[in-house]
Amino acid sequence: MKKPEKGEIRKPTRTISGITPVAVMLPPRACEHGECVYCPNLNVPQSYTPRSPVVMRASAVNYDSYKQTQARLEAFKAMNHPTDKIEIIVMGGTFLQYSKKFQYEFIKGIYDALNNSKSKSLGEAKKKNERAKHRCVALCLETRPDACVEFIDRMREFGCTRVELGVQIIDDRIYKLVKRGHTVEDVVKATKALKDAGFKVGYHLIPGLPGSNLKKDLRLFKKIFSDEKFKPDQIKLYPCQVMPGSELENLYWNKKYKPYTKKEIEKILIQMLKIVPRYCRVMRVMREIPPEYIVAGTIHIDLRKDIEAELRKKDSKLKEIRYREIGFALREGKEIDCNLRLKITRYMASGGEEYFLEIVNKQDILFGLCRLRVVRGKAVVRELHVYGPALKLGEKGWCRSACPQLRNSGAQHTGLGKWLISEAEKIAKEKCIKKLKVISGVGVREYYKKLGYKLDKGKGGYMVKGL
Template identity: 40%
Template structure:
């Protein structure tokens, strides 16, 4: 008993000593303002030596002893992976329970219920492992991820929720509703009785869900499913396009056609949803010249032209049909150098209105038998592009937050309003943006659609309308109602309102009487302050 008491006392003394040491580290950070990780490590080492601490303190532990005002001053050096919130939102990815794809399995596809992982995932990706840790419970996954981001210094007041796990819209409707409700409950940190109650509370909660993304296949993008998803707050759909080639689809047992892709894109756009295309590099059954031409088709053909891309070079994994073909000599994976050059060509052919969200799947290298294993593939491709004296024009490469990391800041005098118009899915798209044209930096943008004649939105059948599919102003996250740092942040400085005003004028000139917005649940209040009313699942304004 005495020994136990002694251990408790020793533990308390050690805790107090550590807390005192962490406060001293904090004081030195505030005083010396270290600019590099090396300078920060030097401060930690100095205090650890003074207090004879065996463990090097984590950044999250320093943040825990900081007062709110101190925290704001030290985040610049203590936030790990600042790119996670540089685009203006905190991304929270959650994983659905393992389910099979309705069509079966593509030849390169890993995972599935028989391997205790969602199909197309190995089960060892960070999000998949978190899902398994919390028994795929959406509430627990969301809450844990938010707490993790908070602990390493990220602002989580604006949350972009990504529902991963394959073909979510093919799940039973009851499961979809329950899962999204659980996610929203995690954001508002409160368990509710119905999804409508969750949505209502999420509109004005402390943390706001600014968007919900689901993954699916082109052939499950039915109008009925998509409309239901909109009612639950979904704002973006990631579509597994892979390549626009029916021959390759047959070769890999994809189970859908190019026509399914074009139908999906049209319905998604006309409903006002954002469209992310997953494309794969190095698929079997096609040579490089034809593959690149098919990618250029995605960029130029009005039936396609996505808003965003995820570029996934093929990774060969054991326990797949393609692995058996490889052993039989019927498939040869790309080398890393070949992959770098192909990804670079994809980037060079990407339009300035498209954002490349990801390059490479988040799969641990030991799980990959052949194919690209280096997680910094994007950087290799970028260096290859620079060696050619060229530049990627995608949104991400031009975002103000990513430029500021390099010490490049926009100049107010060079900021211009830019219009890029193009035909897409039998309608007209206008990409409106504020850009520093001298340095090619994008501060924010709006996607306006004048839809096709095939009206799919029942709520506005009698009114000519246009629809804002996306509004985004870049910069590190600024909390709801907070003011931005004028040098490094471009949110909450009026650019969003100016972009909306421009969309109103363009819609009027197109003959529209109504302007709709596909608004994230947590952004409805923002639009209400700008003259929009609820016409659920949209916000609407007469013009």
Template identity: 45%
Template sequence: MGLDRDPRSFDYSQFARKKVKRSFGLDEGKREAAEYAAKLLAIGKTSLIEIKKSASKKFPMKGVLRNSDILAVLEGKGRTKNALRLLLKSPTRTLSGVSPVAVMPKPFPCVGKCTYCPKGVNAPQSYTGFEPMTMRAMQEGYDPHKQVAVRLQQYSQQGHPIDKCHLILMGGTFLAVPEKYRHEFVKGCFDEFNGFKARTFEEAKKANETAAHRVIGATFETRPDWCFEKEIDDALYLGGTQMELGVQTLSDKVYEKVQRGHTVADVAKATKLLKNSAFKVGYHMMPGLFATPEEDEEYFRMLFEDERFKPDMLKIYPAMVLKGTKLYEQYKKREYAPYDTETAAQVIARITRYIPRYTRVMRVQRDIPSTLIESGVKHSNLRQLVDAKLKKMGVRCGCIRCREIGNTERKEGEGGRNDRMEEEIGSKAGKRREIGKIKLGLNRFDYNASNGEEIFISFEDREKDFLAGFCRLRIPHGSHRKEITPKSALVRELHVYGSEVAIGKDEKGKAQHRGMGRKLLFEAERIAAEEFSMNKMVVISGVGAREYYYKTGYAADGVYVSKNI
């Protein structure tokens, strides 16, 4: 499974094995059938199977009538809530309010030599080449334009708004690849979002502030030892707002055993530098990596009780054994054994009690085909198994993902709770807002992290344990960024949850665009000025989100937006 030659010498045209059909026009018969189906939906018909059968019998056509065909002809009043509910595919992808667009750069040799890491043929480091994301990237020849274009087309076909997007740079240690390629790749992504090729990256970023498809945030994956001042500055230049660190464990002994090449001190240093640069910080953790269940539980306790760490987001990937890795050789010699599915689920359920309400568990388990896993968790429903154990233990996960109000739109079935939202009561931050049967109040949680004060401000229904939106305010004690003065406070994240609503619209019954974002921002400004005597607020804003801040008195300030408070 190892790379047999320098990936930079590859002919990447070989990856474009299958052309994606980019023309989505309908033939006459299918268009007539789709329009007929749309009319049936408009008058309240709810059986999609019967609607399609009826339309197909009435109008001869090639192939089958797809949901996307009907969505393509829905216009104006025809795009009813009922129609979209029936036709929308993969609704959970935009439940957090934004459409994620993941892309992958071409393979480069990794700076690390980790014993557990798969090295797929013609695939980026740490990927096997058989993950759905990797296969999509390979299919497009790792071309940034094509990867973005195909993803946007898919979302549009499925009925999702695509004006607010979050760019995710996956695949190895992106900040360690050659700078020229790194910059050209990200610019290529922005050019595709913008719909034209800009002369410079600065021009591309400026255009995206008002583009049809705005990049409201960008995530990079990297190693802790490749995330110091230089790398952070470059990530900011590229429009980065979120960093995911491959932490895996909090043991130097384990790092040495798996030839990780960095220390726990590097993790703490990178975390502090990131937070003091206003980044959101995510950790990838790997239970079962030369650890007992008791040791893993201690690592996770340390993760959230030791103020050197305290990540904002978490991905939990239990260690697994794959062929072609050094860990596989140790496994064959019986020098190592990973957790089985039952043990992994039990360990994750137990460590859930340490996860605070300000952290979002983004993922549990890697997306690797079970046929490639020699030993370890082979079930694809690990998160559901963990949830079942939590229920049995009488414990409920309080992380952001489990409480975000967007999920209630799905859990409530027909339409969801948010469909019963009413106008807000009161206009000042601090007053309770009644939204249907959900009562939102302004809440606050203070904690120390990375030698700074963190204030997690949120709109929540504490009785029902629903989270509608939040703001991460940080009072740093020093930063290497010139924009961040000694009297600056930082907004590291401002997020309102709920299904995505197109920019400039205010759909009745949706959590976004109800003024909560501005109220959270104003409250952050008040706290920073009145309680900490700060005179400047610096916000890490995605390029495509800057216009939102401009409307509230902020101005461009280097890679940030800021205003005097």
């Protein structure tokens, strides 16, 4: 790779949302329930291909979590990205079904790499990370809905803040057909348990599964956001593709399954994106599968860009978070109105009240957000995020009323987080709640301490403040 020029950042979109994402891949392991019909079997982590960049990087170091993390930090540094605020994403299978010992060692290896020193225990590694150069501000685990509820405490012990559930579709008949091995009820229970414990919840969804069709996919997608049992905070939309070694490949060659065409995918994705409410972020559209591993289905992984460009041309605005983030508006060279205001959306989800607090301007560009959940007389902040290109710890961003000339420094580090958290505290107080709990990445604890929060001595590792 050519060295970037002074001040130049290679692939700036990587850190455009305010954090530096580091993906760490698990070693290959067969899933306990058997195989979902669409899952490829290619001797690499299940559901991935040998040519996926993250798999190639991981297999080169024998899936060692320490070495993977270290290598990614070096790569980001070489591209001139800040590496202070790291989001860890553990990918590649149902992590919580690996042996318990392996899970603890894998996570400790990640913290050790961030700390650049090996600790004796996970607890010690987490403690060190609170003040480390590379702080873990968020940690994401992917899991199945039926391997989740019983592991809530353990996930907190790992410092996890976000969980992505392989939901795919909410239909028991299709779950049977694709040999998914869990039910819609598992999705409902996992979603509630995660939200109650303060986690941010993401769903992976697959339009075009066997047994579904465009009408059904759209109807069920609408239900995900209208039925309070679901309402995820984030989604990834991965239209079904036929991959080698999967049972779906046989169905396809025997003319028992046909994936959606590119046109059909475009159509349904546009319809879906228009439905996503303002509290949800569409993290990704289409899986990055190398074309040589696609037997049938679209190979067009850049569909999102085309769809969004098309929607922008028609001036049809999306409400979902990513589309409205300040970082993307800056990238497009938009004139930014710097008069910011607070907008609060209240909605019911999984038996609790959700308050979605946003700092936006007149153009509905999003500068920061906070998710407050109130359930059974208790309040928990599930997310606090200030958007804009990632800044280094201690580096000053623009002030609330800053002029557009300062725009390159983004919205981070300007007191917006403090503003959001104080509004969340106000709401909790109005409800006569005496204590506010915040789920926090290990590396954000110092920030909350400055706001008067203390580390709860219990297992969960929450930051807590008396109101």
